[in-house]
Amino acid sequence: MAPADTKNAFGYTLVIPPGWTRVPLREGTQDAIKKIVDEAAERVARELPKDQVAEARMELYRRLNSSVKEARQRDGVDLYLPTEPMHGYLVAASIIVAKVDTALRDGVARQDVMIQLITESDDAEPTEVDGAPGMRKERTMPAAPEKGAEAPSKHVDYVVQVPSSDGDAGWVVVSFSTVGDGDPESDFTEILVELFDAVMTTFRWRTE
Structure with a gap:
């Protein structure tokens, strides 16, 4: 609660x-x-x-x-998209903000769910977004031409509990993805990841 x-x-x-x-x-x-x-x-x-x-x-x-x-x-x-060139280059990237409503079983605390999410994923770490607990997960996805993904990509997700007095208002998932310059481990791609992390420091809840 x-x-x-x-x-x-x-x-x-x-x-x-x-x-x-x-x-x-x-x-x-x-x-x-x-x-x-x-x-x-x-x-x-x-x-x-x-x-x-x-x-x-x-x-x-x-x-x-x-x-x-x-x-x-x-x-x-x-959905947030880059629509103007960055240093003369139009970046292939996106940010999706999603609201996920998942009911918890009786006796299951949200903090327990968060701990389980973090411990079950090697690339997840605890974080906080505007005072709300959450986790940050970063991963690299291989190319999958059969699914329309012609190049490997870098993905970063923030999963955050929605503040609520009754403790059951669901989650917000903010997801970033980019192919960068074609190399998900390049300095340029890392700069884009850092840019997204900087954007997440500006996230604020609108509250009653």
């Missing part, structure tokens, strides 16, 4: 890096996608013929909708 003075969280705020855009997954999704595509098309229109701009628009629509579909399958509420 959570302490009596625990405030109930009903949302969150997150400061994202310049050049990243939020795509809400519950409403306003297509409006956000259209804005991203329109701005990208305006940038490339200075360099490409009109027919190629149209093709690029359709391909970007396809990729964005594919990313949205995957994020929704993971109970995502928000």
Whole structure:
């Protein structure tokens, strides 16, 4: 049971890096996608013929909708994507914020669940996000062309208990993934991981 003075969280705020855009997954999704595509098309229109701009628009629509579909399958509420070049390079990365409602069995404490998650995973470590206990897990995934993953990727997940006075408000999972520069162990990929960890220091709960 959570302490009596625990405030109930009903949302969150997150400061994202310049050049990243939020795509809400519950409403306003297509409006956000259209804005991203329109701005990208305006940038490339200075360099490409009109027919190629149209093709690029359709391909970007396809990729964005594919990313949205995957994020929704993971109970995502928000998807964050880099939409402007970083040092002249458009980074292949994403951040998904998901809300997971999992009922606990009677007599099972959330802290016990967290301890089990950490002890069962060699690459997990305890952490805290805006005062709420959680865990951080980092792993490298191999390429899987049959699943559309043409290159290996780095993944970092934060799993955090949602503050609640009754102690049963579920979990928030914030997931970062990137192919970096094609090498998941490179300095460039590590910089992107550090950027995500810095973003997570800005995570704040919206409470009653």
